[in-house]
Amino acid sequence: MESTTNPASLSYSAEATLTKAPVVQATAVLDPALHLEACAEALEQSLKRSAQCPAGFPDACPDAPSDAMVREISNDSIGFKAELQIFLSTFFTIFLAEVGDKTQLTVLLMSAESQSPWVVFLGAGAALISTSLFGVLLGRWLSTQLSPKTLETSAGLLLLGISLMLGWEFFNSLA
């Protein structure tokens, strides 16, 4: 009997694959009743898991059972898409904040005054990479010292503070 041609079992299999639910046992596929039962169980498990998703990372839901658990696991387990999303959001906000900032102006002036702008870029680039590395490592160290809740609250307030600083510069430039 070809149970895989049954439309109901096909859609259940697709659902289970999409939500990364445990793979339905091959033996169950031979018996439609067993198959449906196994699929319903898998679906229920994946629904339970997606209910625990952390707020703010909807795209990473199937991969992210809980924030605390994810912190325990290495970076590689969060998936390329989630990582790319973090990279892009970091990149765009920092880049936009940094355009026209004093660091960029320093580099601009120094390269204009000197005869070798690429040496200035090399020095500035090395400095920027090391300050951002220090920043990220300091944040990482703080995350081992504070509770997740304290950490998220203070990081959120810090980002809001940066937002206010930028907003202040914006309104000052209007005047």
Next chain:
Amino acid sequence: MNWHLLSLSFAMVFVSELGDKSQLAAIALGGSTRSMRAVFLGTAVALLLASFLGVILGGSAAQVLPTRWVKAIAAIGFAVMGVRLLLSARESDLPET
């Protein structure tokens, strides 16, 4: 290679960047993110590109980019990330259902 100019530009940028808002952002994001690597790469590439543009455009950078509005967009971006983290902190406080 002009080592004097190299070390001078390194020192100047390093000092002016210490405790600056992009480093504060790197601290905040690096501690609360699930991928430290992505935050580091994002920060470093953004800073490199910004200073690269400074070198390329020279004095004309201010005319090419509407700095004021770029800053406003960045302010909104940081506010969104901050609120997200605060909401996530509040959520973890709620009892499990």
